[in-house]
Amino acid sequence: MSYLGIDFGTSGLRALLVDEDGAPLASAEKHYAARHPHPGWSEQDPADWIAAIDAALDDLARKTPDFADVRGIGVSGHMHGAVLLDAQGKVLRPCILWNDTRSSAQAARLDGLEGMRETSGNIVFPGFTAPKLEWVRTHEPELFDRTAKVLLPAAYVNFYLTGHYVADMSDASGTSWLDVQARDWSDELLTMGGMRRDQMPDLAEGTEPVGQLREALAQRWGLSGKVVVAAGAGDNAAAACGIGAIAEGQGFVSLGTSGVLLGAREGCHPRPDAGLHTFCHAVPGRWVQAGVTLSATDSVNWLSRITGQSPAQMTGALGDVLRPPGQPCFLPYLSGERTPHNDAHIRASLTGLSMATGPEELTQAVLEGVAFSLRDALQSLKAAGAGFETLFAIGGGAASHYWLALIATVLDIPLAKPEGGEFGAALGAARLGQSAASGGDPLALMTPPKIGQIFAPERSLTAAFDTAYEKYRATYPAIKSVQ
Incomplete structure (x- = not known):
């Protein structure tokens, strides 16, 4: 038997086929683009996700004999997006994505309502789902009136695969409509946001079955027998399942488009005042808590466009020894x-430039800025009672050993880079599919990977980076005052 994990983000998806032991058998990737019709807007046509899924699974079915033995599928998707459907299940408009900031005014209004933070466990960030619907209500009232269901991106893929409207707890936590302690939609929060419970998908734990793969799709991909689709997870909870971050003290740093420092929690300990996300885990009875910086590898890619050098060239020029x-x-x-x-309105800044500043110095500054933003996240997590002896490092940015040595030193926590192979959200999604299909204990399935390399803090530079971090912290209010 084999199991399939589908992890789709804002730039593309990865479909990973694994065996019963979680070993990779085959994978396929497909890409698509976001659209930015106005400043601060970020949208995607859900049809692009479906076309990519069809193409990726067509490839696997054609090239991989083990694909015929798939028994469970799990989906991991980028969070917070709003897919609006009419009464016939047709998409009404492009999905408003997680990094869309048009609804900052609506978010501020909702966030100020009594009981909102206490019940949702979180600040209402502009990227969350509820303020997006408030924006649609104001600016696209005819579409709002036709909206029969609001699905998150992963739930929309579940709908495509099974025909059922189901979201998992972890993904639903990022809507501002879920009571994260009770693990259920909150009628109070829905009313605050002008929504109804019947417009929401059903809820399930990430390890629970949503339904069976639709017969037409099973025939298309040559699948026989019962193929169970799990509720799945939001991308960060799926990554936690893939990296084995299930228990207190386990966590990771993810260097993707955004940067995430996440820890698993065995209880619900919201700290919205510290800017933390407190979400349900994809595993029953567990939660995840994370600090997020919106531009991690995005910052490196931004500098890459300006310098004309690839990210690998820029970071490689810094060498292997931490400066x-x-x-x-x-x-x-x-x-x-x-x-x-x-702060949806603050924008990046570079200060302290001189005639001696060149591409290497700029690269170093960008890597340090992201590392310091992750230290901000760590400070918030510590305030919520979380602690770590080691963190895994995942995501595309983890290819830079210089960056990992820097982050380990800035955080004063060793970073463990997994040993080869597959890990992260695609594997986590496959594990959820396996748990749903087999009924197996998710805690037994979601084990940490072997460690390939440890990046220890460079103690001789700890004091210097502490001083630099304090300068970084002082820069935000100064820049804010003139923007």
Whole structure:
């Protein structure tokens, strides 16, 4: 038997086929683009996701004999997006994505309502789902009136695969409509946002079955027998399942488009005042807590476009030995910031430039700025009672060993890079599919990977980076005062 994990983000998807032991058998990737019709807008046509899924699974079915033995499927998707459907299940408009900031005014209004933070466990960030619907109500009232269901991206893929409207707890936590402690839609929060329970999908734990794969799709991909689709997870909870972050003290740093420092929690300990996300885990009875910086590898890619060098060229030029902090200070707020500022309007800045500043110094400043933003997240997590002896490092940015050595030193926590193979959200989604299909214990399935390399803090530079971090912290209010 084999199991399939589908992880789709804002730039593309990865479909991963694994065996019963979680070993990879085959994978396929497909890409698509977001659209930005106005400043601060970020949208995607859900049809692009479906076309990519069809193409990826067509490839696997054609090239991989083991694909015929798929018994469980799990889906991981980018969170917070709003897919609006009419009464016939047709998409009404492009999905408004997680990094869309048009609804900042609506978010501020909802966030100020009595009981909102206490019940949802979170600040209402502009990227969350509820303020998006408030924006639609104001600016596209005819579409709002026709909206029969609001699905998150992963729930929309579940709908495509099974015909059922189901979202998992972890993904639903990022809507501002879920009571994260009770793990249920909150009628109070829905009323605050002008929504109804019947417009919501059903809820399930990420390890629970949504339904069976539709017969037409099973025939298309040559699948025989019962193929169970799990409720799945939001991308970060799925990554936690893939990396084995299930128990207190386990966590990871993810260096993707955004940067995430996440820890698993065995209880619900919301700290919205610290700018933390407190979400249900994809595993029953567990939660995850995370600090988020919106532009991690996005910051590196931004500098890459300016310099004409690839990210690998830029980071490779710094060598393998960690340097003392540079003079330039970079605030990585290209798209605003979440933890700890909850500021959709702040923008990035580079200060401390001189005639001696060149591409290497700029690269160093960008890497340090993202590392310092992750330290902001760590400070917030510590305030919520979380602690770590080691963190896994995942995501595309983890290819830079210089960056991992820097982050380990800035956080004063060793970073463990997994040993080869597959891990992260695609594997986590496959594990959820396996748990739903087999009824197996998810805690037994979701084990940490082997460690390939440890990046220890460079103690000789700890004091210097502490000083640089304090300068970084002081820069935000100064820049905010003139923007």
